[in-house]
Amino acid sequence: MPTPNPRAEPQPLDWAKAQPEKLPAPTYWPFVLALGLTFMFWGLLTTWIILVAGVIIFIIALAGWINLLRHE
Numbered sequence: 862m863p864t865p866n867p868r869a870e871p872q873p874l875d876w877a878k879a880q881p882e883k884l885p886a887p888t889y890w891p892f893v894l895a896l897g898l899t900f901m902f903w904g905l906l907t908t909w910i911i912l913v914a915g916v917i918i919f920i921i922a923l924a925g926w927i928n929l930l931r932h933e
Contacts, residue, residue, distance in 0.1 A: 885930070885933055886933075888926065888929055890922050890925050890926035890929060891926065893918065893921070893922035893925070894919060894922040894923060894926060896918060896922075897915050897916070897917075897918030897919030897920075897921075897922050898915070898919060899915070900912075900914055900915025900918055900919075901915030901916055901919060902915075903915070
């Protein structure tokens with residue numbers, strides 16, 4: 862009985878392409894969302910003005926990102 866060769870190349874299977882084939886376009890919305898989240902946590906430690914600014918930035922970025930994804 863022959864022993865299997867551990868260095869043998871794996872045989873290619875009938876694999877399908879990964880989906881989606883088209884990647885979404887790059888956008889700045891995830892960065893702006895993270896910036897708003899950072900301001901929110903910073904505002905929790907310092908003052909309510911920074912907290913409110915973070916909430917506003919977060920809401921605008923979330924709405925912008927969702928709107929962009931809806932129209933793709």
